[in-house]
Amino acid sequence: MPQYWLMKSEPDEYGWDDLVAEKEGTWDGVKNAQASNNMKAMKKGDQVFFYHSRQGLEVVGIMEVSEEHSPDVTTDPDRWVVVKVKPARKLDKAVPLKEMKQNPKLKDLAIIRQFRLSVAPVTESEWDAILEMGGG
DNA sequence: GCCAACGTTGGC
């Protein structure tokens, strides 16, 4: 049973298209204890929504954890970790934050309750609801 | 060990 997650990135910095171009991306630079703990809990094969923050404000695609956590040499390797991810597929239709906020099934979604959390768990029912909004 | 100041994130 894979677990579900959501990770945010500013498309200016690193967007969905950048991940697709790279084929496998290293999710680095996360300097937040809660986000870091979530990354440590990720297992290979877990499914992750890619959310565009600042510009876009929408879930654009799904990626898969391809390598579990290792020290983040771009920040402080004693403190923070990276995971590696591969793009799985793009959603037929990007799901905007505005619509997620309007969906009662998503009222407890971690990124709505705590908007600054950049790596957050998603429950199976939340995952299904977002997938449905994104065209299956 | 408290808490004010400061820095960063991200929605608007």
Place this chain on the structure above:
DNA sequence: GCCAACGTTGGC
């Protein structure tokens, strides 16, 4: 570009 939310830092 602004600023609210919130995490971190550092003076006491």
